[in-house]
Amino acid sequence: MxxxxxxxxxxxxxxxxxxxxxxxxxxxxxxxxxxxxxxxxxxxxxxxxxxxxxxxxxxxxxxxxxxxxxxxxxxTLETMVQLFEFVVSPADRIVTGAIYTPIRIRKAIIANCLNNMTIEELQKIHAADISCGCGGFLMDMALLIHQKTGKPYSEIYRENIYGIDIQPYAIERTKILLSLLALIGGEDEDFEFNLICRDSLDVREDGWDGRYRNFDVIIGNPPYVCSRNLTDETLEKLKRYEVCRTGHPDLYIPFFQIALEMLSDNGRMGYITMNTFLRSVNGRALRFYLSNQGYSISIIDFRGYQVFESRNTYTCLFFLNKADRTRTIRYAVDENSELPGAVNYNIIPLNVLDNNKGWTLNDFVTTTAIEATGIQIKDYCPSRHGIATLSNETYIFRPEKEDDRYYFHDGFRIEREICRDVVNPNKLNTVDDIDALVEKVIFPYYIEDGRAIVYEPDEMKRRFPRAFAYLKAKKKVLFGRDKGDISKYPQWYAFGRTQSLVMPRYKLFFPKFANMALKCVICDAPDLMLYNGLAFVSDDERKLRILKSVIESEIFWSYIKKNGKPYASGYYSLSGVDIKHFGIPEFTSVEEDELLEIDDKNEKEHWLKEKYRLSLTRV
Structure with a gap:
């Protein structure tokens, strides 16, 4: 259930x-x-x-x-953990990041951090969950200590486990769960708990309880709150932490630094947490911080597997041992969340990783070789995102019918002259003919000296009265863009953003998300526009033909599967941050001719692998 x-x-x-x-x-x-x-x-x-x-x-x-x-x-008590977590209000979830952690995940983290401890060490352990929610991790730790040492729950609660949470109801529910655990174990009393209702972001402040430091183990599931949902007060607190100095860090980011500062010199930490810090700008400061600390890190990356049924989040298990300063990352992928007892880690020295651009950990040797090849794709050819009208349903349409002067749409006639062709490249992998993707977009701009300038209202009404009447009928929708603040728009009917209004002649369209090797299309159409997807653009068609051969290859797709941001149903992101470091070989003119003359897909694949100097069995 x-x-x-x-x-x-x-x-x-x-x-x-x-x-x-x-x-x-x-x-x-x-x-x-x-x-x-x-x-x-x-x-x-x-x-x-x-x-x-x-x-x-x-x-x-x-x-x-x-x-x-x-x-x-x-x-069972596990049912109680689930019920308590699921009755947290949606509003609280947005602000606090509370979420139920499945028992198999909790047990895997606890096993990694505690299983190698002796009975004597377990009897004396000081272990904490610094964002404990309703107490699932603490309950499991208490049970393990009790089973392995025979120590009464009353003593475990008083001497061994500690919990912190920002919500009073979470602390009370943790007390309830721990009391029920003891009750079914034959202990019926009022216990002395080490549970406090505080914001863990305040750990550096004066007046913080000194008992909540120097832990042997910190485990848990740091709060999942994206930066746009953080309060001004919380955003101010994030500035205290070195790991929050780049991008717009989400709330889970500082909990790495907080845990390390609250651990003893030989302490261990184990989290289930977002895996985005491995590559994102928001995680850049955290990568530098962890690299500078030099502790041994172990990561089990779930990639596209979604552990949490109620969240579209992509996670990993993160372990760190402060007693081990071997300056390495042990990395493994577990895309089915099988959590095998013996994990086959790849060991990567921290000093070979690029903290600035992101940690490339999946198939490190092959990925590094590809990225070191030739010219990185971001420098080889510029790419463009699609137009951003912020109201595609208003501007973009398929004509119901047309004549020499007008397109007919939604009960209106719209002048053909104000419209341009537009495509959504995200659909390319499911459509063979790009002509089937062509729609119309109302384009209230004229081009002057390479710049797109929005028509003045009088000019719009004079030249395109039908289109202007249509847009006026949609005025309420258009005024609702950007949360109702369109004061910076040059005209109320202008697009929401000015990106990609003027494009080079040739465009190599490709989807922003894909679940199979790419099918791309080169178009020779200066006025053809795009939305939602991506395109490499150039006035040099030959360059785009070469690039098309490369990014349609299994080499490129294998790279994306290993390094692109994963999504559900086997899809991966092809946004700029995911592909920009992919290397394009520096072909000679003769090699370019040779590549462009190869028609057979397998032959082309073999040819490219030789240029990348890759083992034919690795990709």
């Missing part, structure tokens, strides 16, 4: 007040009743037990029925 689709949660959303206390009481009482666990005597946990005389009793009975329907009578 996927908890996000459960009857229990559906019922709660429609019939139960949203306050945390009511939800906590319902979940705890349902767990105890369905599992047949004796009611706790301890004061803390007993607050969450619904009695027959309580107002919530009828709702409680219905929740119990739905829990049994969803999970059967074998409801």
């Amino acid at each position: 996927r908890c996000s689709q459960s009857h229990t949660l559906t019922y709660l959303r429609h019939h139960v007040p949203a306050d945390e206390l009511t939800v906590n009481r319902l979940f705890v009482s349902a767990y105890l009743e369905v599992r047949g666990v004796a009611q706790p005597r301890a004061g803390f946990l007993s607050r969450f037990v619904i009695k027959n005389s309580d107002n919530e009793n009828s709702i409680h009975q219905e929740v119990c029925r739905r829990v049994i329907s969803d999970f059967g009578k074998d409801i």
Whole structure:
């Protein structure tokens, strides 16, 4: 049962007040009743037990029925972890980044950090989750320590595990889970917890509790909040951290530095976290920081596999051992999230990686050889993104019919003279004929000295009265662009951005995302425009023909699969940051002629591999 689709949660959303206390009481009482666990005597946990005389009793009975329907009578504490995480409000998720971490991921991280410890080390361990959410990691750590050492939960909670979270309800739910874990283990008392409600970004501030430092282990799932959703207060706090000095860092970025500063000299950390820091501008300062620290790092990269069912996020497991300063990264790809016991890592010295452009870790030897070949693609030929109208549904259309003067669309006549042809290259891999992709775009500009200048309103009304009437009918939509602030637009009907309004004669179109080797098209059409996709552009058709041969090759596609940003369903990004370092061999004129004369795909592939000096079995 996927908890996000459960009857229990559906019922709660429609019939139960949203306050945390009511939800906590319902979940705890349902767990105890369905599992047949004796009611706790301890004061803390007993607050969450619904009695027959309580107002919530009828709702409680219905929740119990739905829990049994969803999970059967074998409801576990893992079910409680899921339920607590899934009732976090969508608004809170956006701001705090709270998300449920599957148990197999938690156990893999804990095993990596704790399994090699002796019983004596486990008895004395100080372990923390500094963004603990509802306590899943802490619960698993407590269980492991208890099972391996026989130490009572009361002592483990008091001496060994620590949790920090910014939300009070998260701390309370962590206490509930840990109390239930102890209760089913035969311990029924009010425990002394090391759980504090604080913002971990404040760890450097005066007044921070000194017990929450010098940890042996820090594990967890740092909050997933993109930079655009951060509050001004949080953005200000990020400035304190060295790892946040490039780009627009997301909230997970500083949690690397915070963990390292809170660990003891021989401490270990284990995270499931975004994998974007490996290549992104936002992660550049973090890469420099980790490289300068020189600790041994291990990464299991899930690439395009989505661990979290409710998020379009791409993640990896990240491990660091401060006792090991071998200055290496051990890297492995696990695209099915199989988490094998023995991981086949590739070992890469930190000093051979380029912190500035990004860490190229997947098939490091081959990728490095390709990127060191000839001229990088970003320097070989310029590329362009498509036009940005910010209202494609207004400007771009397929005519319902046409005559010598007008295109007919949406009940309007639109002058042919103001329209240009436009294509969406993202559809190239599924369409054989680019002519099938051609649409029309209303282009309210004229070209003067190589610049696109928007028509003045009087000129628009005089020359293109039908098109102007159409745009005027869409005025409300057009005024809503850029969140209603179009004050910087030269005219209200201008495109949202000025990119790609003037293009060179030849264009090599290719998609922005692909799930197979590319099919590209070269067009000789100065006025042909593009949207959504990408194009290499030049006034030299021969250069684009050579480039087309290269980027349609398996060499290029293999490079993209290993280094492009992955997406669901086997798609990969071909944006500038993903392809710009790909090397194009410096062909002689004779070699260019030879390449362009090869028609057979396999022969061309073999020819290119020789130029890249690659083993024919590696790509």
